[in-house]
Amino acid sequence: MRLSKAFQPTLKEVPSEAQIASHRLMLRAGLIRQTSSGIYAWLPAGLRVLRNIENIVREEQDAIGAQELLMPTLQSAELWKRSGRYDAYGPEMLRIQDRHGRDLLYGPTNEEMITDIFGAAIKSYKDLPKALYHIQWKFRDEVRPRFGVMRGREFLMKDAYSFDVSYEDAVASYRRMMLSYLRIFQRLGVRAVPMVADTGPIGGDLSHEFLVLAPTGESGVFFDSALEEQDWLSRPVDCDDHASLEEFFQTVTGHYAATDEKHDEAAWAEVPETRRREGRGIEVGHIFYFGTKYTASMGVEVVGPDGAKLAPHMGSYGVGVSRLMGAIIEASHDEGGIIWPDSVAPYRAAILNLRPGDEACDRLCAEIYERDSSNLMYDDRDERAGVKFNDADLMGHPWQVVVGPRGAKNGLVELKRRATGERVEVTVEDALKRIGIV
Amino acid sequence: MRLSKAFQPTLKEVPSEAQIASHRLMLRAGLIRQTSSGIYAWLPAGLRVLRNIENIVREEQDAIGAQELLMPTLQSAELWKRSGRYDAYGPEMLRIQDRHGRDLLYGPTNEEMITDIFGAAIKSYKDLPKALYHIQWKFRDEVRPRFGVMRGREFLMKDAYSFDVSYEDAVASYRRMMLSYLRIFQRLGVRAVPMVADTGPIGGDLSHEFLVLAPTGESGVFFDSALEEQDWLSRPVDCDDHASLEEFFQTVTGHYAATDEKHDEAAWAEVPETRRREGRGIEVGHIFYFGTKYTASMGVEVVGPDGAKLAPHMGSYGVGVSRLMGAIIEASHDEGGIIWPDSVAPYRAAILNLRPGDEACDRLCAEIYERDSSNLMYDDRDERAGVKFNDADLMGHPWQVVVGPRGAKNGLVELKRRATGERVEVTVEDALKRIGIV
Numbered sequence: 019m020r021l022s023k024a025f026q027p028t029l030k031e032v033p034s035e036a037q038i039a040s041h042r043l044m045l046r047a048g049l050i051r052q053t054s055s056g057i058y059a060w061l062p063a064g065l066r067v068l069r070n071i072e073n074i075v076r077e078e079q080d081a082i083g084a085q086e087l088l089m090p091t092l093q094s095a096e097l098w099k100r101s102g103r104y105d106a107y108g109p110e111m112l113r114i115q116d117r118h119g120r121d122l123l124y125g126p127t128n129e130e131m132i133t134d135i136f137g138a139a140i141k142s143y144k145d146l147p148k149a150l151y152h153i154q155w156k157f158r159d160e161v162r163p164r165f166g167v168m169r170g171r172e173f174l175m176k177d178a179y180s181f182d183v184s185y186e187d188a189v190a191s192y193r194r195m196m197l198s199y200l201r202i203f204q205r206l207g208v209r210a211v212p213m214v215a216d217t218g219p220i221g222g223d224l225s226h227e228f229l230v231l232a233p234t235g236e237s238g239v240f241f242d243s244a245l246e247e248q249d250w251l252s253r254p255v256d257c258d259d260h261a262s263l264e265e266f267f268q269t270v271t272g273h274y275a276a277t278d279e280k281h282d283e284a285a286w287a288e289v290p291e292t293r294r295r296e297g298r299g300i301e302v303g304h305i306f307y308f309g310t311k312y313t314a315s316m317g318v319e320v321v322g323p324d325g326a327k328l329a330p331h332m333g334s335y336g337v338g339v340s341r342l343m344g345a346i347i348e349a350s351h352d353e354g355g356i357i358w359p360d361s362v363a364p365y366r367a368a369i370l371n372l373r374p375g376d377e378a379c380d381r382l383c384a385e386i387y388e389r390d391s392s393n394l395m396y397d398d399r400d401e402r403a404g405v406k407f408n409d410a411d412l413m414g415h416p417w418q419v420v421v422g423p424r425g426a427k428n429g430l431v432e433l434k435r436r437a438t439g440e441r442v443e444v445t446v447e448d449a450l451k452r453i454g455i456v
Numbered sequence: 457m458r459l460s461k462a463f464q465p466t467l468k469e470v471p472s473e474a475q476i477a478s479h480r481l482m483l484r485a486g487l488i489r490q491t492s493s494g495i496y497a498w499l500p501a502g503l504r505v506l507r508n509i510e511n512i513v514r515e516e517q518d519a520i521g522a523q524e525l526l527m528p529t530l531q532s533a534e535l536w537k538r539s540g541r542y543d544a545y546g547p548e549m550l551r552i553q554d555r556h557g558r559d560l561l562y563g564p565t566n567e568e569m570i571t572d573i574f575g576a577a578i579k580s581y582k583d584l585p586k587a588l589y590h591i592q593w594k595f596r597d598e599v600r601p602r603f604g605v606m607r608g609r610e611f612l613m614k615d616a617y618s619f620d621v622s623y624e625d626a627v628a629s630y631r632r633m634m635l636s637y638l639r640i641f642q643r644l645g646v647r648a649v650p651m652v653a654d655t656g657p658i659g660g661d662l663s664h665e666f667l668v669l670a671p672t673g674e675s676g677v678f679f680d681s682a683l684e685e686q687d688w689l690s691r692p693v694d695c696d697d698h699a700s701l702e703e704f705f706q707t708v709t710g711h712y713a714a715t716d717e718k719h720d721e722a723a724w725a726e727v728p729e730t731r732r733r734e735g736r737g738i739e740v741g742h743i744f745y746f747g748t749k750y751t752a753s754m755g756v757e758v759v760g761p762d763g764a765k766l767a768p769h770m771g772s773y774g775v776g777v778s779r780l781m782g783a784i785i786e787a788s789h790d791e792g793g794i795i796w797p798d799s800v801a802p803y804r805a806a807i808l809n810l811r812p813g814d815e816a817c818d819r820l821c822a823e824i825y826e827r828d829s830s831n832l833m834y835d836d837r838d839e840r841a842g843v844k845f846n847d848a849d850l851m852g853h854p855w856q857v858v859v860g861p862r863g864a865k866n867g868l869v870e871l872k873r874r875a876t877g878e879r880v881e882v883t884v885e886d887a888l889k890r891i892g893i894v
Binding site (some may be wrong): 023024025027028048051053054055057058059060061062064068083086087088089090091092093094097109110114116117120122124129132134135138139140148150155157161174375416449 | 477499503521525526529530547548550552554555558560572578586588593595609628739
């Protein structure tokens with residue numbers, strides 16, 4: 019994309035209500051625009067990041083055998099009356115009446131609907147386990163929306179649901195999801211630590227929140243640094259083997275990790291001092307086993323191995339896709355702007371033409387740009403070098419290819435790594451190779 | 457995907473309210489499930505088709521320089537009051553109040569919002585032309601939803617909006633969109649003929665509907681067969697050159713095409729008899745130039761070349777993405793089921809293992825499946841051959857790779873083309889090559 023043509027309206031001044039870095043930077047960099055309180059339009063560069071996050075989530079969910087479908091945004095109140103949640107859910111639920119006076123709602127989550135869809139389709143234990151997910155816009159009518167996409171009202175969530183014949187199988191489903199989540203967050207370039215969360219009346223230990231470490235996080239977190247050091251992408255886990263899943267799960271839960279709400283000083287004291295990490299975290303995911311709560315209340319059963327009917331055990335597994343974009347920025351920015359991890363950046367690199375009109379600069383920039391124009395942002399604007407440097411830093415492209423007249427004559431460019439500020443003068447081929455364009 | 461694991465609940469019996477072929481077939485093949493009146497969940501195979509359609513639309517919109525963003529589903533009533541449409545829009549608009557009593561609505565279209573977003577970002581004629589689009593769920597509260605996704609309430613639409621400094625430039629934008637649409641429909645494997653449509657108070661000839669030819673179409677259509685014979689994909693049109701665009705536009709509009717509402721017997725009589733085509737059509741797209749209607753009413757201006765402010769000329773351009781899935785099926789099915797065009801099929805081919813448990817069959821099927829497991833549907837179920845043949849026909853995969861014990865021993869399979877019924881016995885390599893998997 020040529021920046022002179024791109025619809026990426028950067029802002030010099032941001033609204034005073036933007037209190038946190040990610041909100042300010044997303045507005046300043048032209049990634050989002052608020053259209054109503056807590057409701058945002060995603061401008062082209064912002065949408066590219068959102069899609070990159072979504073695709074990583076999708077690939078890792080598919081990798082554990084979860085199947086993607088898409089449920090609608092609007093649901094009938096009838097469905098929620100069957101589970102008993104229609105009256106229990108508070109004012110965060112957006113309730114709607116259609117032209118015939120029928121009660122609808124904008125889905126804040128999908129346990130009821132997926133249970134209903136599952137129940138209509140699956141009749142036998144032989145078709146289990148099943149894990150189904152979708153990535154869809156949700157609405158929660160927050161009383162005071164704030165922090166940009168971090169606490170918006172219309173937000174994009176991936177929610178998955180597992181169905182199993184027994185508690186033991188449901189535990190395996192839960193562990194597969196935990197692995198999938200750890201892989202997702204690692205690929206997104208953030209460290210998200212799983213913390214034990216409340217299970218409410220369900221009991222047990224099968225509820226974890228995943229918190230991205232960032233100084234502006236809403237919760238205090240305490241954890242063993244051993245958790246940070248794991249490479250989940252290269253760890254061999256056989257997802258079809260309960261023993262392999264259990265071994266993996268013990269690695270995770272065998273190390274101390276807790277939010278301030280659940281912090282246990284006695285257990286904390288047992289973590290070697292050099293491995294104690296304290297900080298703040300932003301919740302970006304939650305996995306939860308809740309047994310037969312919905313299948314039983316909604317009367318969904320399958321025929322079991324002995325011919326008797328049974329209510330499948332369920333779990334639900336959420337990732338805040340739009341929220342993650344804010345969380346990634348909170349975890350990865352500096353005074354100059356955003357520092358995108360390579361995996362989610364809207365473009366792999368920016369090409370900065372320091373002297374548009376100079377024949378050597380124009381030619382070299384065009385040559386680089388045409389190598390992969392859909393993944394490069396070419397700043398071909400008739401602007402001063404300083405403006406281009408600042409905007410590239412603000413937009414946070416992982417690499418900047420700086421093309422000035424002196425280097426261009428010799429076919430050389432300056433390659434800057436946004437995260438470290440490191441600059442090297444290299445040939446075009448070398449630059450493309452380092453950026454990952456061959 | 458292995459069919460034994462896939463969440464694709466086929467139905468033997470369909471609800472009696474499913475009156476048309478596409479609705480019945482989408483339910484029977486397990487592509488969708490109704491969750492409320494006129495609101496559907498897209499099951500995995502249905503979602504794959506929807507994404508394929510969406511991606512073709514996206515690629516062809518990007519190809520003419522349109523930029524994708526994403527506007528939210530909910531809009532503030534305030535915005536629609538500025539254009540004067542809030543009160544004018546009928547009961548199809550779903551009106552909502554949030555917890556603070558503020559009026560929202562579920563967007564049925566986005567002229568107001570895009571004009572507002574554009575106006576906040578673009579201040580100079582130098583940044584024009586701009587074409588912006590999004591692919592988002594819309595809601596129209598149809599009084600009597602029917603025909604499945606063809607007239608649903610929550611539906612997926614691609615809507616694009618162009619902004620130009622002058623009428624002449626707006627005409628060029630309109631023509632680029634017409635080309636993009638003709639390419640989209642051709643790639644989707646359907647023929648959609650553009651027909652002049654009403655322009656209302658705007659006047660002029662810049663309003664066209666695109667109708668997919670299908671016997672169940674809602675409108676009668678009359679057109680010159682010369683329009684069917686064009687290959688828009690190979691036609692060279694220079695989208696930056698007004699003369700090239702005009703020449704293209706004359707090719708389209710120079711041939712007779714009209715719905716029954718606009719049919720002109722005198723003009724029809726001038727079409728050579730052998731080229732007269734009559735039939736029925738389903739509207740799947742609409743392009744429309746409407747001048748400064750929204751920019752003027754909403755007070756959106758840019759600085760023109762002479763320093764004076766001007767209201768940009770706009771057009772809007774819609775494709776019914778979810779509706780297209782129904783239209784494609786209406787245009788392409790037989791008694792056995794769906795016949796997917798290659799470009800939108802959920803899977804490229806089905807592998808039919810006629811004797812699971814037979815060592816040669818299992819081995820050969822696995823070998824084929826592993827060549828491209830994400831694009832093949834492997835029917836590994838323990839079912840009779842007849843069931844597998846019927847289900848493969850119903851689901852409409854473009855190719856069927858039939859693996860029986862006799863052929864398998866010699867490394868041969870029977871390859872069936874769904875559209876023609878043609879069968880040939882070939883080697884695995886030959887089959888994969890014909891399917892397009894190398």
